Amino acid sequence: MPDASKNGASKGAASEGRDYKDTLFLPETEFPMRAGLPKREPQWLERWAKLGMYERLRADAKGREKFILHDGPPYANGHIHMGTALTKVLKDLIVRSKQMAGYDANFVPGWDCHGLPIEWQVEREFAEKGRKKRDVPTAEFRKACRDYAQKWLDIQREEFKRLGPEGDWDNPYTTMAFASEAKIAGELLKFAELGLLYRGSKPVMWSPVEQTALAEAEIEYHDHQSTTIWVKFPVNSVILREGDEPTNWDLVSNPDDPLNVVIWTTTPWTIPGNRAICFGPKLSYSVYKVVEMQADLDFEPWAKPGERFVVADALAESVREAGLIAKWERVAELSAQQLRSMHCDHPLKGFSGGYEFDVPLLAGDHVTDEAGTGFVHTAPGHGQEDYIAWVSAFGTQKEIPHTVDEFGAFTEEAPGFTGEQVLVIEGKKKGKDGGANKAVIDQLIAHGKLLARGRLTHSYPHSWRSKAPVIFRNTPQWFIALDKPTANGKTLRENALAAIDATGFTPAAGRNRIRSMVEGRPDWLISRQRAWGVPITIFVHKETGEVLVDEAVNKRITDAITTGGADAWFETDSQDFLGADYKAGDYEKVEDILDVWFDSGSTHAFCLEEREDLKWPADVYCEGSDQHRGWFQSSLLEACGTRGRAPYDHVVTNGFVVDGEGRKMSKSLGNVMAPDEVIKQYGAEIIRIWVASSDYTDDLRISKEIIGSAVDSYRRLRNTLRYLLGALNGFEDAERLDAAEMPELERYILHRLAVLDEEVREGYDKFDFKGVWRKIFDFASLELSAFYLDVRKDSLYCDAPGDKRRRAARTVMAEVFDRLVLWLSPICVFTAEEAWLTRYPSEDGSVHLALFPETPKGWRDDALGAKWKKIRExxxxxxxxxxxxxxxxxxxxxxxxxxxxxxxxxxxxxxxxxxxxxxxxxxxxxxxxxxxxxxxxxxxxxxxxxxxxxxxxxxxxxxxxxxxxxxxxxxxxxxxxxxxxxxxxxxxxxxxxxx
Structure with missing residues (x-):
């Protein structure tokens, strides 16, 4: 059989005197071998825009069952990166495959436009003009934020469109649209009506660099080096409670033989806020008396022979070594009853007159003997567990001090340390330790209460925006209660957990991940001390502290925001909202800003519910795996609080994009690969193939070599399509044969098409795009190129045009082409269109207006398939x-x-x-x-x-x-x-x- 590419037939016949080239039926097609994707793809995008492709798709699908993927809103700040490109392509694969499976799969893109990153950039722009934020009127500042978000929204929209996804790009939803802001405010007011919204003074994660509270979803963990200290708390008394057995008073009665409870902490600056010590009621504790200190030290150690220390037995050896104690002896074992009867002096007693109170010992199940001393220094204003331990024991928040202000500096409630910074908040050392740790340690040494100190590198919470460490700070904030009954009698947490159980997850492990987060999370912190965003639109009675709940007031608020945006809350007089029934002087108008996760968690309310071409709940949400604690969770909590169920039926998550060695991408490593780089060199089609051919449920690796592999796969696939188009040149319906008339080989290929049709549909239905790609690619490479087309070249080139074998082959190739291109079209949107229009030229046609073809049931023949498997062996x-x-x-x-x-x-x-x-x-x-x-x-x-x-x-x-x-x-x-x-x-x- 002659090779068409070498034109061998004419050379072979030359010696006999006739050139048989004109008697052969060699493939002919205008479909080029070289794709030229970087140049051609924008032309296809332009063609689709002129055709009104989005409107055509909606018109064609009118009346079909809806399938809705709700777009998680990317942040309108900066260019898209490979991670956002990955997720947007993944969403498009879902939407296109569902549209072609016979659904009305509308896609409405959205953007998250409020929040701190935008505010920071705008602050920087004003600073470059010599204006500080505090000198800029709020209205002017908020407008600058809105303009900044709109600029990046427009840039990102074009960058996303270049990747090939189809959607209502001209009418996206945005969190900063006036109607959206009004709906967000209305959703918050629903929580107020349900009695789930409250203001509480408790320790929250606070960013001194950003001067705002942060929620767990805004936190990421990085290694951080902390100063660690072991501190002596002198036992000053034993106070028996009712029912306690008498304890040994001589443990503490000798002032020359002091007894100290030893704590260990990685945050020395929290010592001024200490109010208690927690111990583990199930742990074993003893008194250890120092016999001998280490010799040959070039400084005087902080422990002395004769001193007695109470520590957990499991940690005694590590404490002894840290304190440079050569030898000590265990002199008494202490029970939980004995421990809880003890009271200590504050280690800073006598300093500035501010630490003269007793420090009680409290039982706490959170205390372990994995590290430290077995005692946890408890500063209820600086830790969630500390706060719970204090309130559980004493039932009050009033004695919890506010020792640190919004800038991370000590207040007057930390006597002797006022003004010292916990963290540096400006300049080159921003985020580094300020002077607070040193100041506290110096005073502990001066008062003889430091046993030891050291350095520890450990995982520590940082703001995901500023990348600076955060602190726990006691401050009044607004919360949504998770454990109070909602409208259906169940708590928000219970509703959310039930909704998780009712939701499908891809991968399945996503269910356990989000479930564990919701089970253990604290109440939802929703207030921020910023300027840009939707305000917490509530009034609080100044005397009672009660939130005003009034339907008429709420309507006036949402109506005003619908007309003038969230700015209306700040610019409208309180009395205008309150009306004749209430006096503005009696109420505080809250001006904190809502957590942006509440904004994005409400998108289902102002997008899915408000648009007639969508539906609520969505069939699927699809985002990166970090959104289990972000958008998936905020949407879940918002909807379960206001509607009793999740706003989605299924959740699909993708992993992070890492380099070829599995490392996180970073500019410092020089391993960042941007989407526009790949597009300029290879085309967006290659990114789409990389996404489809990867296991998106895990972290996705990308490198020049991996992209090169995708390019190679694309070329092989394109060559197969090109050959099919060439082989089908001039093919007409009159040439077709019924399957019953075909040779066995053709019937086997039809059988394979029938099997593949089921596998491809099932793969798309289960969001298994890697499986779909692998099935299609293997079929094209191994069953078509390497087998069927290779075998049938001889018949195609050399059989007479009317020969049944040749007609059967061309009939099968026509069926193969249609299915191959249609199955591929959700993935290879540009190439599928090019191939389709080469085969079926049309001024206004498109492969994307077609559905997956129905495959005759009679094609499937499992016995024939088994037989041909043996033949191919x-x-x-x-x-x-x-x-x-x-x-x-x-x-x-x-x-x-x-x-x-x-x-x-x-x-x-x-x-x-x-x-x-x-x-x-x-x-x-x-x-x-x-x-x-x-x-x-x-x-x-x-x-x-x-x-x-x-x-x-x-x-x-x-x-x-x-x-x-x-x-x-x-x-x-x-x-x-x-x-x-x-x-x-x-x-x-x-x-x-x-x-």
């Missing part, structure tokens, strides 16, 4: 034998062979009955036998040897047209250089030409 061995012959230069091409194939398996041999084995092997002849094979026969290494091949050379002359070597060549005087098949074909061509 034999062929694989023959191909291996011929490769060896070519490599050893005993033959030049497979058509020079006529192998003898020994098949020991009777069923395997039977499978070839009635088939032209030479046609399948692409040889000039072949014979199959059940006779034992000689030892010299070829066998595939590592296999049983059921098939063995003798690569015998073909006998006869070479046909000048098809290149097969056959005895019949030279027999016919009219065409002495042709085989019988080629003579019939040439005569048919000549007759047609003569006619």
């Amino acid at each position: 034999v062929r694989r061995v023959v191909t291996g034998a011929l490769e060896v012959e070519r490599r050893e230069k005993r033959i030049g091409a497979s058509l020079e062979a006529a192998p003898i194939v020994h098949v020991a398996d009777a069923d395997l041999l039977k499978a070839y009955h009635g088939l032209d084995a030479a046609e399948l092997f692409i040889t000039s002849g072949a014979s199959l036998t059940g006779d034992p094979a000689p030892e010299t026969a070829f066998r595939l290494e590592g296999e049983s040897g059921a098939v063995a091949v003798e690569p015998v050379e073909a006998e006869g002359e070479k046909c000048a047209r098809c290149w097969r070597i056959l005895p019949e060549v030279g027999v016919h005087e009219s065409h002495p250089d042709l085989c019988e098949r080629c003579i019939d074909a040439v005569e048919a061509v000549d007759a047609k030409a003569g006619a």
Whole structure:
């Protein structure tokens, strides 16, 4: 069989005097081998825009069942990166595949436009003009933030569109649209009506650098080096409670033999806020008396012989070593009752007159003996567990001091330290330790209460925006209660957990991940001390502290914001909102800003519910795995609080993008690969293939080599499409054959199409895009290019046009082409369109307006599939034998062979009955036998040897047209250089030409 690319037929016939090229049916197509994607893709985008593709899709799908993926809003700040590109492509794969599966799959993109990163950038821009934020009127500042967000929204929109996703790009939803802001405010007011909104003074994660409270979703953990200290708390008394057994007073009665409870902390600056010590009621504790200090020290240690220390037994050795104690002895064991009866002096007692109170010991289940001393210094204003321990014991928040202000500086409630900074909040050392730690440690040393100090590198919370460490700070904030009953009688936490159980997750592990987060999370902190965003639109009675809940007031608030945006809250007089029923002087108008996660968690309310072309709940939410604690969770809590269920039925999550070695991308490592770089060099199609061919449920690696692999896969696939288009040149419906009339090989390919149709549909339905890609690519590469098309080239080029075998092949290729292109179109949006319009030219047509084709049930024939699997097993061995012959230069091409194939398996041999084995092997002849094979026969290494091949050379002359070597060549005087098949074909061509 001649190779079309080499035009070998004309050369083979030249010696006989006739060029048979014009009698061959070589592939012809205008579909170029080189894609030129970077140049061509924008042209396709322009064409779709002119066609009104989005509107066409909606019109075509009108009346179908809706399938809605709700777009998680990216932040309108900066260029898109490979992670955001990945997620947007993934969403498009879902939407397009559902649209082609017969749904009305509308996609409305959205943007998150409020929040601190935008505010920071705007502050910086004002600073560059010599204006500080405090000098800029709020209205002017908020407008600058709005303009900044709009600028980046427009930039990102074009960057996302370049990736090929289809959606309502001209009408996206945004959190800063006036209607959206009004809806967000209205959703907050629903929580107030339910009694779930409250103001509480408790420790929250606070960013001194940003001067705002942060929620868990805004925190990321990085290694941080902290100063650690072991501190002595002198026991000053034993106070028995009712029912306590008398304890040994002599443990503490001798002032010359002091007893100290030892705590360990990584935050020395919290010592001024200490009000208690927690111990583990199930741990073992003892009193240890110092006998001898380490010798040859070049400084005076902070412990002395005779001092007694109370520590957990499991940690005693580590405390002894930290305190440079050479030897101590265990002098008494203490029970939990004895511990809880003890009271200590504050270690700073006597300093500035501010630490003269007793420090009680409290039982706490959070205390472990994994590190430290077994005692936890408890500053209820600086830790959630500390706060709970204090309030549980004393039932009050009033004695919890506010020792640190919004800038991370000590207040007057930390006597002697006022003004000292916990963290540096400006300049080159921003985020580094300020002077607070040193100041506290110096005073502990001066008062003889420091036992030891050190340094520890550990995981510590940082703001995901500023990347600076955060602190826990006691401050009044607004919360949504998770454990108070909602409208259905269940708590918000209970509703959320039930909704998680009712939701599908891909991957399935996502359910346990978000469930554990919701089970253990604190109440939702929703207030921020910023300027840009939706305000907390409530009034609080100045005397009672109660939130005003009034339907008429709420309506006036939301109406004003609908008309004038969230600015209306700040610019409208309170009395205008309160109306005649309330006096503005009696109420505090709250001006804190809502957590941006509440904004984005409300998108279902102002997008899904408000647009008639969408529906609530969404079928699926799809974002990165970090959104289990972000958008997935905030949307879950918001909807479960106001509607009793999740706003989604299914959640799909993707991993993070890392480099080829699995490292996080960073500019410092120089391993960042931006989408525009790949697009400029290779085209967006390659990014889409990278996404589809990767396991998106895990972290996705990307590198030049990985992109190169995607490029190679694309080229192979494109070549297959190009060959099919060339082979189908001039094909018309009149040429088609029914499956019943086709050779077995064609019926086998139809069977494979039927099987693949089920697999592709199932893969798309389960969001298994890697499985879909692998099935399609393997079919195109292994079953088409390497097998079927390779076998049928001879028939396509050399059979007469009316030959049934050729007609059957072209019929099957037409079916293959349609399915291959349509199955691929959600992934390869540009190439599928190009191939489709090459096959079916149209001014206003598009592959994306089509549905996945229905496959006749009669095509599937599992018995035939099993048979041809055996046939291909034999062929694989023959191909291996011929490769060896070519490599050893005993033959030049497979058509020079006529192998003898020994098949020991009777069923395997039977499978070839009635088939032209030479046609399948692409040889000039072949014979199959059940006779034992000689030892010299070829066998595939590592296999049983059921098939063995003798690569015998073909006998006869070479046909000048098809290149097969056959005895019949030279027999016919009219065409002495042709085989019988080629003579019939040439005569048919000549007759047609003569006619």
